[in-house]
Amino acid sequence: MQDPLNPFQPDGIGPGGLLSNGGGGAVGATRHASFTHPDPPGPPPPYDSVVMGDANAAAGGSGGADGGGGTRDFEIVVADPVKQGEGVSAFVSYKVRSRTNLAQYARPSNEVIRRFRDFAWLHDRLAEEKRGVIVPPLPEKNAVQKFTMGTDFIEERRRALQVFVNRVASHPELKATRALQRFLESNEDEFALEVALTTAAAGGAAKKRLDGAVGWFKGLGGAATSLVAGKSSSDAAEDPEYVKVRDYLTQLESHLGEAARQAGRLVAKETELTEALGEFGQSIEKLGRLEEGNVAEAFQQLASKAQGMSESRKGQVAQLAARFEAPIKEAVRFVRAATNVCNDRGVALAAMQAAKHDLDTKKVRYAKLRGTPGSASDKLLEAERDVTEAEGRVSKARASYEELVSTLTEELNRFQKERAADTNALLRDLALVQASLAADGAKGWSALLNELQAIQGNAPAAS
Structure with a gap:
């Protein structure tokens, strides 16, 4: 997998290429597919087109290219945020406008009203139904900013929700759900009604699974506990290449988190500089009122230029936040989502190992009963039935694990390509915005210098 902070790194993840063409061994006969599958049909839209491409879709433009030569199945815009209520019960509603060419939809275009918890419902349903799929992440909750409901917070969340739903709609496994x-x-x-029904059904199924799991694992003792806790025995049974990928993702999340923090500092510093430039212009304007002649004119030119440059920089700094800081924050959430799916794989492996341990224990008990003269027939039948049921659980656990492995292998390859494309766009946009800031600053100060020199040239000679 390419390092998202190094899009020019060749295929392979981390130094030395931790993703290889070969699959390592695993439990029993389980083997793992290669981590270098063919590209999926058409990459997802890059971050800047998802976030910044509101205008064409909002205006009802035709289907945009996906960047890979194909036609996107959806155009989705999250727009018109409206604050509802006050205090802790306040929330924001959004209009979600979509156009699609998928035949399963009753209409080619739709407009609905949704709030954050509705987006969260979509995320949770997809994660529940599509095990092994890296579901695009939601923006993180912020209780303090939610309480104040500032304009910047609302707009940042709107953009992030738009990115989320477009990511889902461009995912090959999620778009037709x-x-x-x-x-x-x-x-x-x-x-x-749909939310109420699915929430109730999911709650009942989750409780049933939990009760069954608790009862089963309690009978397995310390061996199963160490397996589920993710001890080294699970890693020893995993594909070594996959273990490297998983550990790389863990480190990547940490380093991306630090990069996101520094990106926030950079945007804050640029914002502070922009505000300081405007305030400096205001103070110079007041100072110029105390002067006369060429001195007053020079002060006026400086004040005007500083205030104008400050206003110009505001939009550029906003672009820096939207096209650099926000994508890095999303990248952190995306890596965390990938790590969570890797954790699901670990749990599935531990469950399979625990089921095998349980089967071995029941086989030993059955063998002892058969080898003991005078064993009651009913106990033999019970022990044999326990072995059969345990074999069924092993078979089910193995199938579940192998299905998750297959799905996650495809997902990690898709994740690799998507992160590389996003990072290229991220670095390009950072360079563009910073170049624009520097160029406009140089142009503005150069113009001021020419104006000041002209004023100086027109000054009366000293007596």
């Missing part, structure tokens, strides 16, 4: 269709197509009453 029933959950996305209900989210984009159902009116508010229909959607509320």
